[in-house]
Amino acid sequence: MCRRIAALALSMMIAAPVAAQQSAPPPAVVVAPAAMTELAETVRFNGRLDAAQRVGLVPRVSGVLLDVAFGPGDRVQDGQLLFRIEPDLYQTAVREAEGALLAAEAQRELARIERDRQTELVGRQSAAQSALDNAEAALGRAEGDVLRLEAALERARLNLSYTEMRAPFSGRIGSSAMDEGALVGPETGPLATLTRLDPIHAEFAVPTATLRDYLERVEAGQAAREAAVTLELANGSTYPEPGDITFVDSAVNAGTDSVTLRARFANPRGRLLDDELVRVTLSATAPEGVLAVPQQAVQRDVQGAFVLVVGEGETVEQRRVEAGRTAQGLTVIEAGLEPGERVVTEGVNKVRPGMVVDAAPAGDG
Numbered sequence: 001m002c003r004r005i006a007a008l009a010l011s012m013m014i015a016a017p018v019a020a021q022q023s024a025p026p027p028a029v030v031v032a033p034a035a036m037t038e039l040a041e042t043v044r045f046n047g048r049l050d051a052a053q054r055v056g057l058v059p060r061v062s063g064v065l066l067d068v069a070f071g072p073g074d075r076v077q078d079g080q081l082l083f084r085i086e087p088d089l090y091q092t093a094v095r096e097a098e099g100a101l102l103a104a105e106a107q108r109e110l111a112r113i114e115r116d117r118q119t120e121l122v123g124r125q126s127a128a129q130s131a132l133d134n135a136e137a138a139l140g141r142a143e144g145d146v147l148r149l150e151a152a153l154e155r156a157r158l159n160l161s162y163t164e165m166r167a168p169f170s171g172r173i174g175s176s177a178m179d180e181g182a183l184v185g186p187e188t189g190p191l192a193t194l195t196r197l198d199p200i201h202a203e204f205a206v207p208t209a210t211l212r213d214y215l216e217r218v219e220a221g222q223a224a225r226e227a228a229v230t231l232e233l234a235n236g237s238t239y240p241e242p243g244d245i246t247f248v249d250s251a252v253n254a255g256t257d258s259v260t261l262r263a264r265f266a267n268p269r270g271r272l273l274d275d276e277l278v279r280v281t282l283s284a285t286a287p288e289g290v291l292a293v294p295q296q297a298v299q300r301d302v303q304g305a306f307v308l309v310v311g312e313g314e315t316v317e318q319r320r321v322e323a324g325r326t327a328q329g330l331t332v333i334e335a336g337l338e339p340g341e342r343v344v345t346e347g348v349n350k351v352r353p354g355m356v357v358d359a360a361p362a363g364d365g
Contacts, residue, residue, distance in 0.1 A: 025358065029347035031310050032362040034337045037292045042327040047204030047231075047280035049272055050262075051197055053169055056190030059085060060162040065182050065191075072175035075270070076167045076194070083165040083176075083191055085184065090160040097153035104149045108142035115139045171196035172270060195274050198267040202231060202243060204280040205258040211248070214284050223284060229263040231272070232279035241266050281327075292330040294362070297343040298323050307337070308344040308351060310359045316344070318353040 067084040070076055115135040121127035167173070174193045178184055184191065206214070217223035227242040243263035252259055263280070265272060297307050298321070305323040308316050321336030337343070342359065344351065351357055 026314070026356045027347060027350040028358045028360065029310070029344045029351060030362050031342040031359045032294050032297065032345045034291055034293045034333060034339055034341050034343060036289050036339055037330060038289055041284045041325060042281050043206075043210055043284055045204040045206060045280045045282070047202045047278050049274060049276040049278060050201045050203055051171075051195045051274040052199055052201065053171065053194075053196035054274065055168060055194050057082065057165055057192050057194060058190050059083070059165065059184045059186060059188060061085060061090065061159050062183070062185030063087075063089065063163065065178055065180055065184050068176045068178075068180055070173055070176075070192075072173075074173055076171065076173050078167055078170045080167045081164055082167055082173065082194075085163040085165070087160060087163040090156065090163055093156040094153070094160050097149065097156040101146065101149040101153050104142065104145040108139070108146050111135070111139040111142040165191070167194060169194070169196050197270045197272065197274065199264045200267045200272045200274070201246070202229065202263045202265065202278060202280055204261055204263075205253065205256060206261055206282070207258050208252055210284070211259050211261070214282065215248075217284065228283045229265075230281045230283075231265065232281065234277065239265065239272065290324075290332045291334075291337060291339060292332050293337070293343050294345045295326050295329050295331045297345045297348075298331045299348060308348060308353070309337075310342045310344060310357060314356050314359055316351050316353055316355050316357055 063085040065083060066086050067081075069081045069083065076082065115132070115138070118127055118132040118135040122129055122132045171194050174195075176192050178188065178191055214223060218225060225245040228245050229243040231239040231243070233239060243265040245261060246264045247260075247262035249260040261282075293307065298305055299307065304320065306318055306320050309319045311317050319336055322334040324332035324334045326332070344357075344359075345362055347357075
């Protein structure tokens with residue numbers, strides 16, 4: 001009797017895990033189809049963004065700072081007023097120069113009248129030639145005084161105009177180095193820095209051999225300078241607008257055997273920032289049709305690369321593949337897969353070959 005009870009208990013212990021396994025739902029995975037994709041051969045480098053224009057706004061005249069007409073980080077337009085320096089002294093200088101010029105013009109007119117009178121007298125032989133010569137010299141000095149004072153008036157007006165500091169171009173401005181009421185002047189240094197961020201450039205160093213291959217492909221029509229560069233930002237996101245190669249340095253850096261390239265990017269929203277560190281991807285060939293799967297679907301072991309394929313009956317199969325280059329988050333499959341076959345991209349660690357899975361297409365919410 002005891003033996004029967006023990007056998008029955010053992011049978012129940014064995015049957016319980018089997019029943020639990022049979023009743024457990026299949027593991028959920030995410031799959032994506034192998035698809036023909038237009039994909040270019042790419043190479044990646046570290047790069048840094050460089051603003052198109054960057055200036056420090058230094059006052060050209062001295063005086064008390066009356067107004068700071070912007071907030072830190074504001075977008076400002078070309079010609080917008082940024083700082084205003086007390087103008088009273090410079091307005092007085094303009095009026096003084098205007099008065100001096102009027103007096104000089106009056107003296108010039110008197111000198112011209114005297115010259116004309118002496119010319120008439122000498123013509124009638126009623127005056128000596130020396131009197132005419134003196135009148136001509138006096139007129140010349142008067143005209144010289146007028147020219148000098150015209151220049152002084154122009155300088156005074158320029159100095160008055162410098163009391164209003166305006167944006168030389170549209171861009172983003174930093175914080176003001178001085179507050180209203182401070183005494184400023186050329187010796188103060190920059191009051192703020194104005195940066196033009198649209199367009200913006202990315203500079204990156206390319207090994208000489210890679211650059212040679214790229215330029216030869218450009219000449220052969222197999223690659224292009226336009227829309228040839230993409231950016232990956234610090235948080236891993238990709239900037240949506242491609243960039244054009246606009247500059248290739250004429251000298252090789254002997255220490256690194258590399259050449260500096262520059263790419264220009266449209267940046268109308270100011271998303272890209274001056275001096276930001278980025279990852280630069282250069283398309284070394286024109287896009288061509290290849291069979292590709294998401295990069296995370298390709299696994300590797302001591303025998304090489306493989307993917308997990310979900311086939312008939314939602315059953316998982318391990319498939320050995322020949323994996324090529326990786327670009328734009330996709331890996332090229334040179335052999336081992338057919339277009340349309342579904343590969344596991346998420347949940348790889350939860351399944352084994354031969355298991356039945358609950359497969360959901362990538363992107364389904």
